[in-house]
Amino acid sequence: MDQHYEAIEQAFPELESIENSDFRDTVREAWAIAMADNAITEIEAVPWFPPVQRSLNLPDERLVPHIRDVTQGALALVESLKKRRSVTLSVDTVIAGALLHDVSKLYEFDGMEATTVGTLLGHPYYGVSVIAAAGLPVELAHIVLSHTHRTNIEPATLEATIVRQADAVAAAAIRAQADTDGNTT
Numbered sequence: 001m002d003q004h005y006e007a008i009e010q011a012f013p014e015l016e017s018i019e020n021s022d023f024r025d026t027v028r029e030a031w032a033i034a035m036a037d038n039a040i041t042e043i044e045a046v047p048w049f050p051p052v053q054r055s056l057n058l059p060d061e062r063l064v065p066h067i068r069d070v071t072q073g074a075l076a077l078v079e080s081l082k083k084r085r086s087v088t089l090s091v092d093t094v095i096a097g098a099l100l101h102d103v104s105k106l107y108e109f110d111g112m113e114a115t116t117v118g119t120l121l122g123h124p125y126y127g128v129s130v131i132a133a134a135g136l137p138v139e140l141a142h143i144v145l146s147h148t149h150r151t152n153i154e155p156a157t158l159e160a161t162i163v164r165q166a167d168a169v170a171a172a173a174i175r176a177q178a179d180t181d182g183n184t185t
């Protein structure tokens, strides 16, 4: 799996912002496990969300820039909040949650086609087992499960709320791009 470490670090420079080095390595490991499990060699080639891309006519949208949008948006929210109040949250958990919120898509899609995991479980339930397999805490599984309205789990922590909002904005930006490009929705 460690052959994927360099590609993961290059794809997600935000990993370096995780202060706890053991935690940072485990987040990287979760991505490495997901890549190895699905025989993915080009992380940059993984699509963002095939069924939505099809409906938006955006076949070239990729997962990596979306995850970076979400991570940087989440960090901007954290910084903005911290300027005016003493918020109690783990910045490391926000970054890790943002970086891993869509990791289950590697199991849900093979290129643009849904896998059995994607068909039978949908997005993002399998992410919980990826988090567990990497030995990451339940707070991260909660962020994964609550980041989208597709599950009935609502964010119960500030960290999860931040990631959900950052993801909603990042996804809306992709949809707005489809509108701008004049694609059919």
Ligand SMILES: [Fe+2]
Binding pocket: 066, 070, 101, 102, 167
């Ligand atoms: Fe997302």
